[in-house]
Amino acid sequence: MRDLNQVLDTLDAQAPLAQRHLWLIGLLGWLRGPRGSPPQAAVGRMRLLLDALAARPQVQQHFRQWWLQLATTVDATALLADFGFAPRMAFVSELNERLRRKLLPATPETTDSSELFSLAMPHAADAAWIAALDGPTLERIARLITTPSPVPGLTLWQHELLEAINYCASQIMATGFAAELRQRMKAPSRQTQPSMTCLPTSRTSAPLSPPRRAKRTRWRRRRCGCAIGWTPAGKPRPASIRT
Secondary structure, three states: OOHHHHHHHOOOOOOOOOHHHHHHHHHHHHOOOOOOOOHHHHHHHHHHHHHHHHHHHHHHHHHHHHHHHHHHHOOOOHHHHHOOOOOOOHHHHHHHHHHHHHHHHOOOOOOOOHHHHHOOOOOHHHHHHOOOOOOOHHHHHHHHHHHHHOOOOOOOHHHHHHHHHHHHHHHHHHHHHHHHHOOOHHHHHOOOOHEEEEEEOOOHHHHHHHHHHHHHHHHHHHHHHHHHHHHHOOOOOOHHHOO
């Protein structure tokens, strides 16, 4: 098992995609420690990593550059929105896909965060040491990797999380309109479509004043948030749900 200095010396933010992901897998392997290590041992190694980066500003800057490359090239939406759920409704197709992932080796050259997550954290013990991280350590990690997003006022992580919520809500809405599900619904349930009540009607009315228009917009967002997914103010909805 390599020591921390050897791990940090091989950090290269400009390395190819596969090499950057292999470095992440190696870093998490060092944090995890030997098989059977208690969670507190991994927490201690995490504090050691943070101390080492704080003591070496140049390496810390390289780490932040590497993290930015990782966060901007890997799509985190799939991991946050539907990781672990069956993407296929056909049993045989889903079974074949899971057998392929179980038997065939995966590649680190991927932009799918779900695949990378399975490679980087394949052990059940990972959940234990992550849950054991205390508040001050989590705050130090947040200060190290917090990155601004293209949306003003949001960090990159907050932006990804909102995108995942919007994606998940849209998937739920699409599932509700699937023919396979509608055929199993009773007539009153099919006629009751809460999401459709969020759509504007064709009635004409007098123009609203700006305060009343803003109030109506806030009301519609609260009412329609669960049906079509909330989006930050000023950000257009996806084309599939735009009214």
